[in-house]
Every structure is written in C-alpha cells, then in structure tokens.
Amino acid sequence: MEGRVELTGHWGALMKTYSFRLYINGQSVRAARAIESMRALCHGPLNDLAEIDVIDVREHPGLAEEDHVLATPTLIKLSPPPVRRIIGDLSNSRDVLAGLDLDAE
Amino acid sequence: MTLSHTDCSIAKLATGIHSFDHIAMGGLPRGRATLVSGTPGSAKTVFAVQFLVEGIRQSGEGGVFVTFEERPEDIRANMRGFGWDIAEYESAGMFAFVDAAPQPGAEVFTGEEYDLATLLARIRHAIEKVDAARVSIDAIGGLFTQFHNSENVRREFLNVARSLRDLNVTTCLTAERETDYGAVSFWGVEEFAADNVVILRNTRAGSSRRRTVEILKMRGANDQKGEFPFTLRPGEGFVAVPLSALRLSQASSEARVSSGIEALDALCGGGFFRDGVVLVSGATGAGKTLLSNHFLAEGAQNGETALLLSFEESEEQLFRNAASLGIDLRGLSATGRLRVESAYPETATLEDHLINIQQAIEEIRPQRVAVDSLSALERAVSPEIFSEFIIALTAFLKERGVAGVYTSASPELMGGASVTEMQISSLTDMIICLRYVEVYGELRRGLLVLKMRGSNHDRQIREFRISGDGFHIGEPFHHVTNILSGEFSHIRPDAIRDVDVIRRERDETRQRER
Structure with a gap:
C-alpha cells in the first residue's frame, strides 16, 4: 500500500500538474479508505494529472517529523502552490478540492 | 483510605531539580505521566525543559520534548538564560524535539475521522533516537487548539498517553488552567495523568508576584502538602523554597x-x-x-x-x-x-x-x-x-x-x-x-x-x-x-x-x- 502510486495519464511525468503527499497509518481501514478516496479524486476531477506519495507514518516517522504531521490521514498538496493540508476523511471530493484551494478549476 | 501495596511500591524518578525532589519526596513516579498544570506564565515550560535537562546532565538520560505551542527555536533561545544549551544536547544526541507546534502560514483544513498515530510514531521515533527515559509534553492545550473536534482529539490523545506507558518513559505533561485556584486544568485532561498532579502558581502578593508549587496528588502519597514558594534563577532554573521542611526543632545550645x-x-x-x-x-x-x-x-x-x-x-x-x-x-x-x-x-x-x-x-x-x-x-x-x-x-x-x-x-x-x-x-x-x-x-x-x-x-x-x-x-x-x-x-x-x-x-x- 505504501510507496508511490503513479496516477499519471498518457502525458507522462513532465505534464503532471498536481503533487500530493498522503500520510497514512499502516494497514488501517482509515488508510485504505483515504487511498481509495485519492484514487477516485485523481481519476476523476484531477484528470489523472496527479502524483501522490503515500507514506506510512509507522515506517517513516522521520518524514512525518519533517512535515510536522500530527494526525492521519493527512493530505498535503505540494503543488501547485499554495501548500495546503487536509486532515481526516477525504471521501467528499468537493470538500477536499475546496480545502486544497482547487475548487476554482 | 489506606494505601495498597502497589501504591507504596511506586518507584520515583529523581528529576534532578533538587528542591522539587525534596518536596515530591524523591521525584516523579517512574514510568508514569505527571500532569503539571498552571496559568499562563507559571513556568510550566521551564519546568518541563529542566526535567529533561537535569536528566541529561545528571543521569545521562536522553530526553524528548514534544511542543504543541512554542516553536523549538524559541524554546532554545528562551532557555539559554538558565544555562541550558539545548542545541548542544541535540547535537550530542541526548535531546530531541517533536515539533508539533502550529506551523506559521500553513492553512489546515481539518475534517472528521483522524487519529494521532503520527504523533505517537514521531514520539516513539524520537525516543529511540536519543534513547530517552524522559518525555515532556508542553502544553496539551496547544494540541486541542489545532483540532476542531475536541472530543475526538481528547480520545486520541488518551491513546497516545496510554502508549507512552508501554514505552518505559517518565512523562511530564503540562496543561493550562484559567485561574490559580480553580479547576485543575482548562482542558479537563486530568484523565491523562489522574494519579499525579503538580500545580504551579504565579499569584499576585502585595505589589509583587509570587510563584508557588503544590503537589496536588501523587501516587505513593509520600509528598509534602501545601504550597511552596519557588523562584526561577539564572543558571539554575526552578528553585523551590521548602518552608515547612524547615522547622525550628534544632537543639539549642547554651554556649x-x-x-x-x-x-x-x-x-x-x-x-x-x-x-x-x-x-x-x-x-x-x-x-x-x-x-x-x-x-x-x-x-x-x-x-x-x-x-x-x-x-x-x-x-x-x-x-x-x-x-x-x-x-x-x-x-x-x-x-x-x-x-x-x-x-x-x-x-x-x-x-x-x-x-x-x-x-x-x-x-x-x-x-x-x-x-x-x-x-x-x-x-x-x-x-x-x-x-x-x-x-x-x-x-x-x-x-x-x-x-x-x-x-x-x-x-x-x-x-x-x-x-x-x-x-x-x-x-x-x-x-x-x-x-x-x-x-x-x-x-x-x-x-x-x-x-x-x-x-x-x-x-x-x-x-x-x-x-x-x-x-x-x-x-x-x-x-x-x-x-x-x-x-x-x-x-x-x-x-x-x-x-x-x-x-x-x-x-x-x-x-x-x-
């Protein structure tokens, strides 16, 4: 479950528009649900133009420290700026897009 | 109420803050969490930092400082006056911060359905890094203000606190209170450390302010009752004045x-x-x-x-x-x-x-x-x-x-x-x-x-x-x-x-x- 989930379409890496980091907690139901939500978001509203790093905090607490993450799941939008974070449930894609400041697109 | 045998056998960890250990009859309960509660400006952070510093200096025990409010760079700067060079302890691999303070400029949208497993993972990671025996968490209110659903965060933090017990560390957890003589803490977090509560006060007395420390309760109950004045001194930090320990009982000579x-x-x-x-x-x-x-x-x-x-x-x-x-x-x-x-x-x-x-x-x-x-x-x-x-x-x-x-x-x-x-x-x-x-x-x-x-x-x-x-x-x-x-x-x-x-x-x- 952990690792890089390539959700780019036919355009290749150069065309990727969105970059995310998703912190999850191990093999939990919540983690699975968060990944599923993000998959749906990327295939849907984001047109497969997204790259997501999925990080298990149990395996990489140092990364969580660097990113100052406290809770899981935490989604960080790295690009396009500004950097935004969402903590908690990601299943409502409209709320997620609004929280990420992406709703205008 | 009588003390059970388990109560009596609670081992104390000498904090190394000598005047405090004297009042607390040996120190804080080893392997447990102690709640240190006080109004703003009552020196909670100083106490929490010194708890770690004395462990490093006197016992060679590593310390982890989890900050929910002040940023590590501010803490490093503020504590220099007491003669504590935190940066040096960090580079010596004895002191580690878990920086859980709000990040400036980072807008966070918080929904429902989250856990604090990350916080626990980070604390655990830091403990391993410096082989810590002591953990200070300062101050719990800073965590609550970062999350909207306080009931959820309370429940989640309780999980973290429980897990700390299994990590074999002695914990100093600070909390805010509204007044010097009121509810133990503003956030009702006594449940995290129900057995051990220390109150720090900074009250007005005449035209000056007066700091006191009181052991409200402590497992083993071998503590001295009452409020003891204390002061913060450059190069020393927390120094309590154990007044009632001093009694006029010395034998008087006729010489x-x-x-x-x-x-x-x-x-x-x-x-x-x-x-x-x-x-x-x-x-x-x-x-x-x-x-x-x-x-x-x-x-x-x-x-x-x-x-x-x-x-x-x-x-x-x-x-x-x-x-x-x-x-x-x-x-x-x-x-x-x-x-x-x-x-x-x-x-x-x-x-x-x-x-x-x-x-x-x-x-x-x-x-x-x-x-x-x-x-x-x-x-x-x-x-x-x-x-x-x-x-x-x-x-x-x-x-x-x-x-x-x-x-x-x-x-x-x-x-x-x-x-x-x-x-x-x-x-x-x-x-x-x-x-x-x-x-x-x-x-x-x-x-x-x-x-x-x-x-x-x-x-x-x-x-x-x-x-x-x-x-x-x-x-x-x-x-x-x-x-x-x-x-x-x-x-x-x-x-x-x-x-x-x-x-x-x-x-x-x-x-x-x-």
Missing part, C-alpha cells in the same frame, strides 16, 4: 558568644547564644546597625568569619559610618574575616533573597551573620510571606549553628513595636529594644533586653551613649516610666527609692522561686 559590647554581655547573662538569633529593634538612628557591627567585628577580630547582609546601605557607606564610630569594618573586610553582601530589597523577590542568603552562607560558612535590616525586606510583601521568610532564614541559621542578629526598624521615633517584631519575636531567642527617651527636654537613648530564651537577664531600661569609639551602656533610667510605650512620665525623685525597694523585693521573690 555563649560575646556581642562585642562587654556591658551588653553582662546584661544578657553572659553574651548572645552561639546558635541563637537576636532581634534588635529600634527607631531610625537608634544604634541598631552599630550594635550589629560590634557583634560582627567581635567575631571577625577573634578568628571567626562574619557575614553582613546589608539591605539598606552600600558597602562603602557602611565602612564609612562604622569608621566614624571606631569600628574598622574596612580593615576586617580586607582580612577576609568579614564579608559584606549588599543588595537593594527591590532587586529581587523575597524567595530570591532567601536563596541568595542561603547560598552566601553555604559558601562563606560564617559563625556570625547580621541582617540589616529586616524592615527593608518587609516592604513589598504580605505578612504571611514575610513570616515564612523569617522562619526559613532562622531555621537555616540554627541548623548551621550560626549566631545571628536581625535589625528591625520601628516605625515611630518613640516607643512602638513594628509588625515585623510582633511576627518574629516568637522565633528569636532574644530581643533587644533600642529606644529614644526624652528626659526633661533632652533626647537620650535607652536599651532593654526584652526577652531572652531560658536565661536570666537584666530587666531594666538602661541609658546608653554612642560616641567615636562605639556603644557605651550606663545606668538604668530610674526616673522615667513607660519608655516602651513612648508615653513617658517622670517620677518624683523621692519615689525612686520606693521603686528600687519594690524592685529589690520582687527580684528576691524570684530568686526564691527558682
């Missing part, structure tokens, strides 16, 4: 030392007590400082070490005034036999003064100490605090077998006793009153040994003079009455004989009764 004034020794039945404290009371200019200087010089000239704690005059002023009355304090100071510590009362809190005095005594190890004057110290504090100060100081002197003289200024020129004297008279072994006496339009000086612990002494008010070579005690004022009250009256000369007869008869009766 005497000379006051430096032969006639006064005679009035006292052979001098001051070797381990006793004398209170010298009098109006301004009555000769209190001179008497205390005689006392110190006597010791310093005879191979003892004397310490003068001056709260009214600078060293230079003292030397000059003493010289004009025939006492060479400057010369004695040059030999090292006399030490003068001069401070303005307003420069520190009374707790700080007490600790300064104790440290000076520990360092100099004098046989004689004079405090000139107590009244100067009394100015800015409440009677309770002042009285605690006197008890602590007196107990400290007695414990070390130091002969002490306190001077105290009475507010009125004639007669009267100050509040100071009423409070402390029961603590001192002896009281000497210096009073102005008006005799037919002329102002003269009177001296009375008002009280002396378990010893016979002269009970007459005697005239004394101050001249270029010091203090001279003369005859009793037979022809003046009510000197102590300040409302004198003069007696017909032919009545004086009668008074003498009455006095002689009374003394004889006393002799028989003994």
